[in-house]
Structure formats: C-alpha cells, structure tokens
Amino acid sequence: MSRQASRLDQKKVNSELFTLTYGTLVTQLLRDYENVEDVNKQLERMGYNIGVRLIEDFLARTSSGRCTDFKETAEKIQMGFKMFLGISPNITNWSPAGDEFSLIFDSNPLIEFVELPDNFMQLKYSNILPGVLRGACEMVQMEISSWFVQDQLKGDNCTELRVKFIKRLEDAIPAGED
C-alpha cells in the first residue's frame, strides 16, 4: 500500500544501478552474438519492445494530447527523457522541412562508466534508445527513424541522436481520433 500512496510522484531509482544493469545486458549480448552488427540490431529490437509499452506509461502519467506537428513531438520526446532517464537533451539542427531534428546529450546515463574497447568501435552501445523512440512513436501512429550521429564513447564531444519523421500511420489511427 505504500506504493499506492506514492504512486504519482515518480519512483526514483539509483541511476548507477540502471547503468550497470544496462552494461550487463550489452556484454551478455556481445557474448551471445559475437557479432557487433547483430548486437546493434538486438538492442534496437529490445528498445522497440520497451517503447511500445513505455508510451502508455508516458501518456498515463503526463496525460498529454496528440501531437499536431513534429516540433511538439520533439518536446514530448524531450519530456520523456526527463521522466525516464532524468536528463534533458537539447533539441537542435532542425531540417528546413521540419521533419528532422537532433537531440544533443551532454551526458548519457547509459555510458557513465563505459569505455569502448578498440575492437568494438562499430558497437552502437546506446542503440536501445532509437528503438524505444521508434516503438513509442509507432504506438501513437507515427513512423520515425532515428540513429546516432555523434557518440561520446567514440571520442565526440557530445552524443547526438538524429530523429526523422517518415509518415503518419493513417490506418492505425483509432476511430474517434481522426
């Protein structure tokens, strides 16, 4: 019942525990697949499966409405990062058409204690994040793709995640919404 009482304030968990758990997951995948490309793919897939569920949590807690443009979506995504990871990435580098933007992370909790060994330079260590974004947006009838263009693990100054709007999934929009 104590859980019930404190339901609305967000449950805080030590970020180190989360970081280490994620690290365990990645190393286990590397051990299981032995191929960096496969690991990248698996991480994305896991992220997708998390995203399709996590979106409900986000919607239930923020009771936010449907986005009418991609700028709004970007803000919601930023809000989501604040909610679930406790970080606020900056939104920049809008494409002229307004269908692409970048999220800049000064710090990324996933890579806090991580150094990439030389033979794993192709590994997209935080590749779970693009998966989460794709899954979550798909559930609100938006197809997007996202990928890393800069990564602190690979010597860049910051981590940059590029997000691109592909299309609205019109058939999937629930009745009484369109």
Next chain:
Amino acid sequence: MVIYGVYIVSKSGGLIFNHDHNIVKTEHLKTFKYPLDLKLEFENKKIVVNFGSKDGIQVGHVLLAVDKIPVSGRQLSDGRDVWEILEDPKNFPLSLTFGRPKMTTNEKIFLASMFYPLFAIASQLSPEPRSSGIKVLEADTFKLHCFQTLTGVKFITISEPHQTGMEPLLKKIYELYADYALKNPFYSLEMPIRCELFESNLQNLLEQVEKTGISNV
C-alpha cells in the same frame, strides 16, 4: 457511490479485461402450487419468465434453481428435465428460485466488440468534424464512461447514474494498466490481461473511490 464494473477493450476491439465490482444479486425463492401462475419460456438456453410478476419476480428473470437444485439450460444438475417437473402436478408444491441472468464471459466479449463499432459510428455521425467517440452513455439505471487512449485502448466503467469523478478514475485505471499490465514481462500486448497485481490494485482503487471519492486517491 457504486461502480458496477470495469472493461478494457483493445485497439482491435477485443475485450482484454473485465472486472465485476458490485453485482446486485437478485434472487427470489418462492413456493409455488400447481398450476404455476407465471408464464415461462425457454429462450437462449435459459428458462425465462415471459409474463406475470409477483413478489419481486419480474419478467426477464430466469429460473436458477428448483428445490434448491441448480438449473443449467433446461436440465437440473442431477439430469432431470425441468419442463417435465414443472408440468407434473404430483411434484408440487415446488420451491423455485428466480433471479437476474448473469452475463457469461462470452456474452461480455460479444457486448464489448459491439461497443467498438458504436463508438466509431458516433464519431462519424457527429455534425462537427474531429469528434471523439462515445464518452458517456447514460441510461436510467447506469452510466457508462469510456476513455480512449491515444494508442487506441478503451477503458470503460459502468456505474450508478449519479456517480461522479469517473473521468479521473479512468485515468487512474490507465496508470494501473501501464504499471501492472504493461510492465509485466509475461503479459503480451493485445492479449487478455491475467495479472493478479493489476486486478488487486484495481480492486483497491475502486473500493477507495467508492468509500472516499476520487479526490482522495
């Protein structure tokens, strides 16, 4: 403050969860002499009162038991045929139990999938563009509240007509769903929800709302 039930309908229109909360039990036991002064009929695999009402027994009630032996279909649980018993004067006086028919799981699934197109039709009938579907459906004995999430899941409550605070309650139920159904790794999306934690938390929530109102939850 009474909530009768909670239903969750998936994006594709299937009933994935239902919870009966306060079921009004109507059962009337009465001893009858021959000939029976109620007209009974066999329909939908039930023996239904077709005409005549007395002592709380009303048209539409079904025969639940004969001499306290439960009836299923037109047979008693010991295999005897109910019609034959009722037609034979030698068996009287008989004590018969009548009551409201209980909805079977199949009937609930059927009704839930019926609500789905109704909801869609409502949004199309609307004179204004961009209308939502049915949010409230009111009758003189109950009120149905429906909340559709952006992802297309519908949360439905059936409550007393003057029950207030159902909209925040539906949001709460959505939160419980996000927590206890979706975060359960063994629950797969779009499938019926069989999560004990979800059910017990929902039960607590409903009881609390009925006792103290939604504002205190």
